[in-house]
Amino acid sequence: MAGIVLWRFGRIFFLFLAGVSLLLCVAAAGLWVRSYAAAQNVYRRSAQSTLIAAVSRGECGVLILGDGEGGLNSTGDGAADWEWSREPSSDLLEVPAGYFPEAPPPVAGFFFSRVVGSVDSRMMILLPMGFVVTLTALLPLSAAVSIRRLRAKRRRLSAGCCPGCGYDCRATPGRCSECGRVFAAAGAGGAAAELQARTPAPPSERQNAVPD
Numbered sequence: 432m433a434g435i436v437l438w439r440f441g442r443i444f445f446l447f448l449a450g451v452s453l454l455l456c457v458a459a460a461g462l463w464v465r466s467y468a469a470a471q472n473v474y475r476r477s478a479q480s481t482l483i484a485a486v487s488r489g490e491c492g493v494l495i496l497g498d499g500e501g502g503l504n505s506t507g508d509g510a511a512d513w514e515w516s517r518e519p520s521s522d523l524l525e526v527p528a529g530y531f532p533e534a535p536p537p538v539a540g541f542f543f544s545r546v547v548g549s550v551d552s553r554m555m556i557l558l559p560m561g562f563v564v565t566l567t568a569l570l571p572l573s574a575a576v577s578i579r580r581l582r583a584k585r586r587r588l589s590a591g592c593c594p595g596c597g598y599d600c601r602a603t604p605g606r607c608s609e610c611g612r613v614f615a616a617a618g619a620g621g622a623a624a625e626l627q628a629r630t631p632a633p634p635s636e637r638q639n640a641v642p643d
């Protein structure tokens with residue numbers, strides 16, 4: 432029983448994360464398309480540092496310029512000033528050469544460098560928007576696949592078929608004579624049937640797993 436509750440909770444959490452990821456994916460895709468027409472920039476300025484987050488020409492990046500060693504992570508001053516601006520699009524891949532002349536140039540749109548000195552500090556990360564969109568699409572896609580699979584299993588169960596291989600088990604309810612899977616037949620409790628459908632019991636437990 433605890434296993435079923437835990438599985439249900441885990442599944443709801445997974446679907447929630449997938450939903451959030453889907454929203455991020457759609458937002459990133461929108462920004463990606465718009466980034467060729469204009470750059471979207473966000474500035475955060477405080478006494479010790481300036482953060483610039485930008486999406487432009489299919490790239491997104493964050494550049495932090497700070498004072499000395501503490502500049503990169505100065506968050507405690509409380510007087511940060513935020514600003515959003517739309518600017519003509521520019522090639523973000525050209526920015527590293529100016530701020531990080533020592534660092535290797537971006538590769539396939541990816542760049543990361545960090546310089547911490549006693550007088551000033553700098554950090555920059557660049558990612559292609561295609562990578563961001565793909566990354567945020569992974570979770571929603573896997574959720575869609577798992578929902579499809581679960582529906583197929585439920586359909587098979589309610590038709591009296593094996594949830595695993597689809598073999599007609601009406602003659603031997605709860606047990607598949609084709610693949611040997613033991614499952615709770617339709618009507619024998621939704622959640623239990625679901626869990627059984629998801630996890631084939633190991634052979635040693637199969638005798639005990641037959642409902643009633």
Ligand SMILES: [Zn+2]
Nearest residue numbers: 593596607610
């Ligand atoms: Zn089967």
